[in-house]
Amino acid sequence: MSRIFSGIQPSGELHIGNYLGAVKNWAALQHQFESFFCVVNYHAIIGSYEPADLVRRTHEMAVGLLAAGLDPAVCTIFVQSQVPEHTELAWIFNTLTPLGELERQTQYKDKASRQEQVMAGLLNYPVLQAADILLYRADVVPVGEDQVQHLELSRVVARNWNARFSSGAPYFPEPQPRLTPTRRIVGLDGQAKMSKSIGNTVGLLETPEQIWDKLRPAVTDPARQRKTDAGEPERCNTIYQLHRAFSPAETVAEVEVNCRGAKWGCIDCKKVLHQHMVAELTPIRERAVALQADPALVQDVLQAGAAKARVVASRTIADVKEKMGLPLA
Ligand code: SF4
Numbered sequence: 001m002s003r004i005f006s007g008i009q010p011s012g013e014l015h016i017g018n019y020l021g022a023v024k025n026w027a028a029l030q031h032q033f034e035s036f037f038c039v040v041n042y043h044a045i046i047g048s049y050e051p052a053d054l055v056r057r058t059h060e061m062a063v064g065l066l067a068a069g070l071d072p073a074v075c076t077i078f079v080q081s082q083v084p085e086h087t088e089l090a091w092i093f094n095t096l097t098p099l100g101e102l103e104r105q106t107q108y109k110d111k112a113s114r115q116e117q118v119m120a121g122l123l124n125y126p127v128l129q130a131a132d133i134l135l136y137r138a139d140v141v142p143v144g145e146d147q148v149q150h151l152e153l154s155r156v157v158a159r160n161w162n163a164r165f166s167s168g169a170p171y172f173p174e175p176q177p178r179l180t181p182t183r184r185i186v187g188l189d190g191q192a193k194m195s196k197s198i199g200n201t202v203g204l205l206e207t208p209e210q211i212w213d214k215l216r217p218a219v220t221d222p223a224r225q226r227k228t229d230a231g232e233p234e235r236c237n238t239i240y241q242l243h244r245a246f247s248p249a250e251t252v253a254e255v256e257v258n259c260r261g262a263k264w265g266c267i268d269c270k271k272v273l274h275q276h277m278v279a280e281l282t283p284i285r286e287r288a289v290a291l292q293a294d295p296a297l298v299q300d301v302l303q304a305g306a307a308k309a310r311v312v313a314s315r316t317i318a319d320v321k322e323k324m325g326l327p328l329a
Contacts, residue, residue: 004033004178005138007040007080007129012057014064015201016281017185017194020245021144025180027069029142035075036136036309037065042080042087042128046121062298064204067288078305080132085313089131090124092320096160097127097153106149130154134161134172135313142178151177165323182245186237190219205285208278215239215274220266227265239270247276 006026014023026037039061044054058079070077080086102108102123112118133141133154141151158172165171184193187200194201202214218238221231233240233256243255251272258264291298321328 001034002139003036003136004029004140004142005036005038005133005136005175006142007038007043007132008061008065009044010039010041010054010058010061010079011044011196012060014061014068014204015194015196016204016242016245016277017187017201018064019068019204020182020185021180022142023065023068023070025142025182026065026075027071029178030070030075033140036138036312037070037075037077038083038132038309039065039077039079040132043125046119046125059295059298062302063288063291066291066298066301067284068204069284072301072305076305076308077301078309079302082302082306083135083309083313085135085310085317086128086131088317089135089320090128092324093127093130093134093157093161094124096164097130097157101153101156102126105153107146126150126153127157130157133175134158135316136309137171137173137312137316138175139173140178141175142180144180145184148177148179151175161320165320167323171319171323185245186241188214188218188238190237202277204281205288206281207285208274208282211277211281212274215270215277216267218270220269221259224259224262224266228262230262231259231266233259239266239273242277243269243273246280247273251276 006022008018008022011018026035029035030037039058041054041058044057062077062079065077066072105126108123108125111122115122129150130153133151134157141154143151155174158170158174162170162172186192187194187198188202189198189200192198192200202211206214220239221233221235223229223235224231236259240255240259243252247255255269255272259269318328320326
């Protein structure tokens, strides 16, 4: 069975952008691949943060992942800092990564240009990401479009290490990207990608009432000022896209006809979307409520996941050290 690895930042409660853009896909992929899913808290300490807040966000993310369908009996789910081999391999890869490759990463340039003092961790972030993936010698990495460049760097790192230290067949596979089917979820403002920092999200665990309070004022096709104005679903970045993600095909077809023909108002359209979202999200919220009531269970799942991950991770580190002339402990 091929192996996949993917990580997610501990941003606290998942929103439907994370769910549709990554986690829902992971829940399906866990049955097709040997799967490692990681809450990447070492990545989250680049920049200022409060330690107690990071603990809470890490726990909430784990609850969200489990509630959304990641099954610890099928996949390995764990927290990055509980598997110290991640940072050990990252240091080794730092010694093989050309500085120029890191400096031309688009995300680095974007973020660095907005900071007065740039920390080395921001530059080296993709090296840790390469270590995350290659530690498990993953063949496939489910990614969003904005992560493809980082994955290419992981492939360069694998190639460089193999060229220098593999004897015979390459030790590290060059991981292949697998783009998530739902690529970019636009927020309720109809403009930017759904993001907690912008405040244009719907939380995955929100109640039906809270979801409706978010959907009702959400931006739609600006051409539909009145119910009698014909619209274009393609201009309705948020609601139409969410219909395609949550509603059955016949409902999506109905949305297109009713929008173009001005046969209903946007509130009617949103009410139908709301029904389908609630139908899919209610079981997730109910599972999350049960998990929130039992924090020890969630911690046990993460501990067991870390122990399972370390079996693979320690094997890789032992092989790497042996091939590089580094004595084991
Ligand atoms: Fe968007 Fe639906 Fe309104 Fe058309 S009818 S603009 S798809 S909310």
